[in-house]
Amino acid sequence: MARPGEHAAEARGRADDALEMALADRANDPQCEACTSPADFFLYEPERVAAFVCWEHVSPVSAVVSEAEPIDRPLAVPLTEEFA
Numbered sequence: 681m682a683r684p685g686e687h688a689a690e691a692r693g694r695a696d697d698a699l700e701m702a703l704a705d706r707a708n709d710p711q712c713e714a715c716t717s718p719a720d721f722f723l724y725e726p727e728r729v730a731a732f733v734c735w736e737h738v739s740p741v742s743a744v745v746s747e748a749e750p751i752d753r754p755l756a757v758p759l760t761e762e763f764a
């Protein structure tokens with residue numbers, strides 16, 4: 681769970697670290713966990729969620745990210761320029 685009042689920028693920093701680790705020991709590009717498409721996002725919530733998903737499966741579980749708003753859902757880190 682994100683801490684109350686935690687800001688998206690801090691959460692994003694941790695999500696980026698988690699993504700780096702998740703990608704580090706992969707030989708292939710990550711695939712969506714819900715279908716066979718290439719992953720477009722990395723969903724992350726500390727100690728709860730760490731999953732690769734495509735753009736079709738990123739909703740409705742991902743958070744809408746605003747720098748100013750606290751988050752209480754997994755962050756979706758874009759893997760490709762297309763969604764960044």
Ligand SMILES: [Zn+2]
Nearest residue numbers: 712715734737
């Ligand atoms: Zn998918």
